[in-house]
Every structure is written in structure tokens, then in C-alpha cells.
Amino acid sequence: MNKKLLSIMLVIIISITLIGVTALVVVMKFQGDKEHNEPSIEEVVEASVDIPEITTNLASGNIVRLSFKIETDSKKAKEELEQREFQIRDIIISELANMTAEQLEGKEGMDKLKAALKQKTNGLMQEGKINKVYTTSYILQ
Known part of the structure; x- marks a missing residue:
């Protein structure tokens, strides 16, 4: 037992x-x-593109100066985005030309602008996609 x-x-x-x-x-x-x-911060930086400062008029007659960093999902997408920089700048200027200072003010206005930039830029991309758009400088006069 x-x-x-x-x-x-x-x-x-x-x-x-x-x-x-x-x-x-x-x-x-x-x-x-x-x-x-x-992704680690190193991977994010490696797959990101800086869009140099843009100064343009708004529909309300104000002037805005801003720059962006756009995060892609891969190095190939980054390379494509670097080649498409002139198209991205055109999208940014076109979007801003249709906005007033009141529409652009505050977090909500910037979020709408970044969402529109992300959507329209993703429409151009063939090798990857845009994960996020960051505002690196912003002055509204």
C-alpha cells in the first residue's frame, strides 16, 4: 500500500x-x-522622413509655418516617400490653402490636418504606408 x-x-x-x-x-x-x-525608437527613426519647413497662406489670410516628420512602415516606404517629397509638400500646401486659422488652431485642427495628410499620402504610396504624421514645428501668424 x-x-x-x-x-x-x-x-x-x-x-x-x-x-x-x-x-x-x-x-x-x-x-x-x-x-x-x-517597433523600437531606432526603427521608427530609420523609417521616418523629415518634411522641411513650409511657409504658406491660409484661406483666412493668415500665414502658417510648419514642418513634419512622417513615419512609414518600412525602409522601402521611406525611400519612396523621400522621392515623393515634392508631392507631399503639394498636398500640405493644398490642404492649408483651404483652411482658416480657426480651423487649424488647437489639437483638433492639427489632428484633422495630419489625418488628411496621412490619407492622401497613403493614396500615393506604392511600396508601403504611412503609420503616423508628427508635427515638428508650428507657427500661426
Whole structure:
């Protein structure tokens, strides 16, 4: 009876250990995937393009001076975006020419401008897509 009880306990301990190790491996695997999905800051900078400062008139007669950094999803998309810089500048100027100072003021106005730039730029892209548009300078007069 003692040997039978000892055998059952040994089987139960080994089963619990195997279940624990399996659960640990599964949890570590999923946590590793989540960390890898977000690009590092180095990867973001490598796939980003600076749009030099643009000064233009708004529909309301005001002048705006701003510059952007556009984050792409790959190095190939970055290379394409660098070649399309003149088209991006045209999109920015066209969008701003139809906006008033009141429409551009505040976070909501800038968010609308950035969303429009992202959408229209993605329409041009063939090698990748735009992930995010950052405003790096902004002066409204």
C-alpha cells in the first residue's frame, strides 16, 4: 500500500510539474510576441522622413509655418516617400490653402490636418504606408 501511494504521489507531482512548465512556456511565448510588435525608437527613426519647413497662406489670410516628420512602415516606404517629397509638400500646401486659422488652431485642427495628410499620402504610396504624421514645428501668424 505504501509503494502504491508513493507511486500515485510521484505521478501527480510529475503531472503538475509538466503542466506548470507548459504554462510557463506558453506565457513567455505570448509576452515575447507582444514586445516584438512595437517597433523600437531606432526603427521608427530609420523609417521616418523629415518634411522641411513650409511657409504658406491660409484661406483666412493668415500665414502658417510648419514642418513634419512622417513615419512609414518600412525602409522601402521611406525611400519612396523621400522621392515623393515634392508631392507631399503639394498636398500640405493644398490642404492649408483651404483652411482658416480657426480651423487649424488647437489639437483638433492639427489632428484633422495630419489625418488628411496621412490619407492622401497613403493614396500615393506604392511600396508601403504611412503609420503616423508628427508635427515638428508650428507657427500661426
